[in-house]
Amino acid sequence: MTSTGTSRATGHANAPAGAGGTPRAGGSDRATVLAFEERATSFVEVVEFRRMFGLPDYFLRVATESLQHYESFVTDMLEDVPGIARVDSHLTMKHIK
Template sequence: MDKIDRAIIAQLQRDARISNTELADRVGLTPAPCLRRFRRLEQDGVILGYHARVDAESMGRSFEVNVNVELSHKDRETVENFEARVASFDEVIEFRRMFGLPDYFLRIATADLSSYERFVTYKLEDTPGVARVDSHLTMKIIKTTHSME
């Protein structure tokens, strides 16, 4: 991957709907070689897909909480069952297993505080193996990026 490939990726991360002609112009190529590079990046698995960013409030999911979860037992069966169950919850929009503590980091999106409370009480804390749930509400989003997802 060279400087031009990186420039193509950077432009697509800003606007995946950009035309090939505009993309070529922005990275200093003519359209044909730009399209060849673009297709190669897709074929090589560098570009994994394209996504629509959706307004969370319009979808009834504007209440977002960052959650740390610690497990009571860390045997393979508990971990695998926990991961499968939590990954299936619609409210979970990001789910990461961490090194050290906490064991897991989750981003949860619900309509409001009461729906979040129901999620924690009846889904998350009801999941076998959960020892601790620690919720963090965002005061203000300073920067967010949707690249490298």
């Protein structure tokens, strides 16, 4: 069984954020943004990754084998990325169409 979640990243005007829900970033310099994008792209759990206009700054779709793996991914990997200030997760209750 695969557990799928989405993450939106929000932060300050020029800051990155990320993952499985909605993360917020704390850094506002270009190097922090690029480092965040490179690191988040490297995670195999991230199956879709978009930089957005407005808030959130980023949208990530994450696929894991279980809710426990998702929790571990967010707390042990995603929140460990420099620049992340907050992660908000949204999990699918039921796929309708």
